[in-house]
Amino acid sequence: MNDSIEDALAEVPEPQRDALLRVIGIARGIAPDAVDGVSYGMPALKLHGRPLIGVAATAKHLSVFPFSPAVVEAVADRLAGYSLSKGTIRFTVDTPLPEDVIKTIVRTRLAELG
Template identity: 35%
Template sequence: MPADEVDEYLAGLDEPKRSTLEALRRSILTVVPDAQECISYGMPAFRVDGKVVAGFAAFKHHLAYLPHSGRVLSDLGDAISGYEHTSGSLHFPVDEPLPDDLVRRLVEEKLAVLGLDAP
Protein backbone atom coordinates (compact mmCIF):
# COMPACT_ATOMS: atom_id res chain seq x y z
CA MET A 1 0.00 0.00 0.00
CA PRO A 2 2.68 2.63 0.85
CA ALA A 3 4.25 2.35 -2.64
CA ASP A 4 0.78 3.24 -3.97
CA GLU A 5 0.95 6.46 -1.95
CA VAL A 6 4.26 7.29 -3.62
CA ASP A 7 2.67 6.53 -7.00
CA GLU A 8 -0.16 8.95 -6.11
CA TYR A 9 2.32 11.65 -5.07
CA LEU A 10 4.16 11.33 -8.38
CA ALA A 11 0.94 11.19 -10.41
CA GLY A 12 -0.03 14.56 -8.96
CA LEU A 13 3.05 16.26 -10.41
CA ASP A 14 3.42 17.95 -13.78
CA GLU A 15 6.17 17.05 -16.20
CA PRO A 16 9.12 17.22 -16.10
CA LYS A 17 9.00 17.00 -12.28
CA ARG A 18 7.24 13.62 -12.39
CA SER A 19 9.69 11.85 -14.69
CA THR A 20 12.71 13.40 -12.96
CA LEU A 21 11.53 12.13 -9.57
CA GLU A 22 10.58 8.75 -11.05
CA ALA A 23 14.20 8.45 -12.21
CA LEU A 24 15.40 9.32 -8.70
CA ARG A 25 13.02 6.73 -7.24
CA ARG A 26 14.48 4.04 -9.52
CA SER A 27 17.99 5.13 -8.63
CA ILE A 28 17.32 4.89 -4.88
CA LEU A 29 15.70 1.47 -5.28
CA THR A 30 18.76 0.27 -7.20
CA VAL A 31 20.85 1.00 -4.09
CA VAL A 32 18.32 -0.35 -1.57
CA PRO A 33 16.05 -2.69 -3.55
CA ASP A 34 14.33 -4.05 -0.45
CA ALA A 35 13.49 -0.61 0.96
CA GLN A 36 9.91 -0.03 2.00
CA GLU A 37 8.43 2.96 0.20
CA CYS A 38 6.28 5.23 2.30
CA ILE A 39 5.18 8.81 2.84
CA SER A 40 7.03 10.63 5.62
CA TYR A 41 6.22 14.24 6.48
CA GLY A 42 4.01 14.32 3.38
CA MET A 43 6.85 13.33 1.03
CA PRO A 44 7.99 10.03 -0.52
CA ALA A 45 10.57 8.22 1.56
CA PHE A 46 12.39 4.89 1.72
CA ARG A 47 12.80 2.83 4.90
CA VAL A 48 15.39 0.16 5.62
CA ASP A 49 14.95 -1.78 8.86
CA GLY A 50 12.24 0.70 9.81
CA LYS A 51 14.52 3.74 9.45
CA VAL A 52 14.16 6.38 6.72
CA VAL A 53 17.28 6.40 4.54
CA ALA A 54 16.18 8.71 1.71
CA GLY A 55 13.35 10.84 0.49
CA PHE A 56 12.44 13.36 -2.16
CA ALA A 57 10.02 16.17 -2.81
CA ALA A 58 8.85 18.55 -5.51
CA PHE A 59 8.72 22.28 -4.95
CA LYS A 60 7.64 25.14 -7.20
CA HIS A 61 11.05 25.84 -8.77
CA HIS A 62 13.20 22.86 -7.81
CA LEU A 63 13.24 19.26 -6.63
CA ALA A 64 14.93 18.04 -3.47
CA TYR A 65 16.67 14.90 -2.26
CA LEU A 66 16.12 14.49 1.47
CA PRO A 67 18.57 12.35 3.44
CA HIS A 68 16.55 12.77 6.67
CA SER A 69 19.79 13.63 8.45
CA GLY A 70 21.65 16.86 8.98
CA ARG A 71 24.94 15.03 8.72
CA VAL A 72 24.82 13.30 5.34
CA LEU A 73 25.13 16.35 3.11
CA SER A 74 27.91 17.93 5.15
CA ASP A 75 29.83 14.63 5.12
CA LEU A 76 29.74 14.52 1.30
CA GLY A 77 31.30 17.98 0.88
CA ASP A 78 32.77 18.27 -2.63
CA ALA A 79 30.47 15.59 -4.08
CA ILE A 80 27.55 18.00 -3.80
CA SER A 81 29.40 21.26 -4.44
CA GLY A 82 27.56 21.88 -7.73
CA TYR A 83 24.16 21.86 -6.03
CA GLU A 84 22.32 24.26 -3.78
CA HIS A 85 21.54 22.70 -0.43
CA THR A 86 20.55 23.25 3.15
CA SER A 87 21.66 21.03 6.00
CA GLY A 88 18.72 18.74 5.28
CA SER A 89 17.98 18.92 1.55
CA LEU A 90 19.87 18.81 -1.72
CA HIS A 91 18.20 20.89 -4.44
CA PHE A 92 18.32 20.03 -8.13
CA PRO A 93 16.58 21.20 -11.33
CA VAL A 94 13.12 19.92 -12.23
CA ASP A 95 14.38 18.48 -15.52
CA GLU A 96 17.73 17.03 -14.46
CA PRO A 97 17.83 13.86 -12.36
CA LEU A 98 20.65 13.41 -9.87
CA PRO A 99 23.42 11.18 -11.23
CA ASP A 100 23.12 7.55 -10.14
CA ASP A 101 26.59 7.55 -8.60
CA LEU A 102 25.71 10.56 -6.43
CA VAL A 103 22.46 8.92 -5.33
CA ARG A 104 24.44 5.80 -4.39
CA ARG A 105 26.84 7.90 -2.30
CA LEU A 106 23.98 9.74 -0.59
CA VAL A 107 22.11 6.56 0.34
CA GLU A 108 25.23 4.69 1.41
CA GLU A 109 26.30 7.63 3.59
CA LYS A 110 22.92 7.61 5.34
CA LEU A 111 23.13 3.85 5.83
CA ALA A 112 26.58 4.35 7.40
CA VAL A 113 25.23 7.10 9.70
CA LEU A 114 22.55 4.65 10.85
CA GLY A 115 25.06 1.84 11.26
CA LEU A 116 23.35 -0.24 8.58
CA ASP A 117 25.17 -2.23 5.93
CA ALA A 118 24.68 -1.33 2.30
CA PRO A 119 23.10 -4.21 0.37
Protein backbone atom coordinates (compact mmCIF):
# COMPACT_ATOMS: atom_id res chain seq x y z
CA MET A 1 0.00 0.00 0.00
CA ASN A 2 1.00 3.61 -0.35
CA ASP A 3 3.08 5.45 2.20
CA SER A 4 0.66 8.30 2.76
CA ILE A 5 -3.00 9.10 2.59
CA GLU A 6 -2.19 11.62 -0.13
CA ASP A 7 -0.56 8.84 -2.19
CA ALA A 8 -3.49 6.50 -1.55
CA LEU A 9 -5.93 9.15 -2.79
CA ALA A 10 -3.83 10.16 -5.81
CA GLU A 11 -6.17 8.36 -8.21
CA VAL A 12 -9.30 10.03 -6.80
CA PRO A 13 -10.35 12.82 -9.16
CA GLU A 14 -10.65 16.43 -8.11
CA PRO A 15 -12.55 17.93 -6.38
CA GLN A 16 -13.38 14.73 -4.47
CA ARG A 17 -9.74 14.24 -3.47
CA ASP A 18 -9.55 17.71 -1.96
CA ALA A 19 -12.79 17.10 -0.05
CA LEU A 20 -11.34 13.92 1.49
CA LEU A 21 -7.99 15.57 2.22
CA ARG A 22 -9.85 18.40 3.97
CA VAL A 23 -11.31 15.84 6.38
CA ILE A 24 -7.88 14.30 6.98
CA GLY A 25 -6.31 17.73 7.46
CA ILE A 26 -8.84 18.68 10.12
CA ALA A 27 -8.33 15.31 11.82
CA ARG A 28 -4.54 15.77 11.79
CA GLY A 29 -5.02 19.13 13.50
CA ILE A 30 -6.92 17.46 16.35
CA ALA A 31 -4.71 14.35 16.51
CA PRO A 32 -1.19 15.40 15.48
CA ASP A 33 0.27 12.10 16.75
CA ALA A 34 -1.86 10.06 14.33
CA VAL A 35 0.00 8.40 11.47
CA ASP A 36 -1.06 7.53 7.95
CA GLY A 37 -2.06 3.96 7.41
CA VAL A 38 -4.67 1.61 6.04
CA SER A 39 -7.59 0.14 7.90
CA TYR A 40 -10.20 -2.14 6.39
CA GLY A 41 -8.59 -1.48 3.01
CA MET A 42 -9.05 2.29 3.08
CA PRO A 43 -6.68 5.18 3.74
CA ALA A 44 -6.89 6.04 7.42
CA LEU A 45 -5.24 7.88 10.24
CA LYS A 46 -4.17 5.53 13.01
CA LEU A 47 -3.21 6.15 16.59
CA HIS A 48 -1.16 3.57 18.52
CA GLY A 49 -1.93 1.06 15.78
CA ARG A 50 -5.69 1.52 16.00
CA PRO A 51 -7.84 3.22 13.34
CA LEU A 52 -8.91 6.77 14.13
CA ILE A 53 -10.68 7.92 10.97
CA GLY A 54 -10.77 6.66 7.41
CA VAL A 55 -11.96 8.11 4.12
CA ALA A 56 -13.07 6.69 0.80
CA ALA A 57 -14.53 7.77 -2.50
CA THR A 58 -17.12 5.91 -4.53
CA ALA A 59 -18.79 6.85 -7.78
CA LYS A 60 -21.75 8.45 -5.98
CA HIS A 61 -20.40 9.84 -2.72
CA LEU A 62 -17.52 10.34 -0.33
CA SER A 63 -17.37 8.59 3.03
CA VAL A 64 -15.89 9.13 6.46
CA PHE A 65 -15.41 6.08 8.64
CA PRO A 66 -14.90 6.77 12.34
CA PHE A 67 -14.66 3.00 12.98
CA SER A 68 -17.29 3.30 15.69
CA PRO A 69 -21.09 3.20 15.59
CA ALA A 70 -21.11 5.23 18.82
CA VAL A 71 -19.20 8.06 17.15
CA VAL A 72 -21.68 8.14 14.26
CA GLU A 73 -24.53 8.21 16.78
CA ALA A 74 -22.83 11.05 18.69
CA VAL A 75 -23.02 13.38 15.67
CA ALA A 76 -26.11 12.00 13.90
CA ASP A 77 -28.38 14.77 15.18
CA ARG A 78 -26.05 17.34 13.57
CA LEU A 79 -26.11 15.63 10.17
CA ALA A 80 -29.69 15.95 8.98
CA GLY A 81 -29.77 15.39 5.23
CA TYR A 82 -26.60 13.28 5.18
CA SER A 83 -26.63 9.54 4.56
CA LEU A 84 -25.56 7.67 7.68
CA SER A 85 -25.13 4.01 8.48
CA LYS A 86 -23.78 2.16 11.49
CA GLY A 87 -20.17 3.04 10.78
CA THR A 88 -20.23 5.47 7.86
CA ILE A 89 -21.05 9.10 7.17
CA ARG A 90 -21.58 9.85 3.48
CA PHE A 91 -21.26 13.27 1.90
CA THR A 92 -20.52 14.95 -1.42
CA VAL A 93 -18.35 17.79 -2.64
CA ASP A 94 -21.49 19.94 -2.77
CA THR A 95 -22.49 19.00 0.79
CA PRO A 96 -19.21 18.78 2.74
CA LEU A 97 -19.21 17.80 6.38
CA PRO A 98 -19.10 20.84 8.66
CA GLU A 99 -15.67 21.38 10.21
CA ASP A 100 -17.06 21.38 13.76
CA VAL A 101 -18.69 17.99 13.13
CA ILE A 102 -15.42 16.54 11.83
CA LYS A 103 -13.66 17.84 14.93
CA THR A 104 -16.31 16.26 17.16
CA ILE A 105 -15.96 12.95 15.31
CA VAL A 106 -12.20 12.92 15.84
CA ARG A 107 -12.37 14.04 19.48
CA THR A 108 -15.04 11.44 20.26
CA ARG A 109 -13.02 8.69 18.62
CA LEU A 110 -9.87 9.82 20.44
CA ALA A 111 -11.75 9.51 23.74
CA GLU A 112 -12.76 5.96 22.78
CA LEU A 113 -9.19 5.03 21.94
CA GLY A 114 -8.01 6.42 25.28
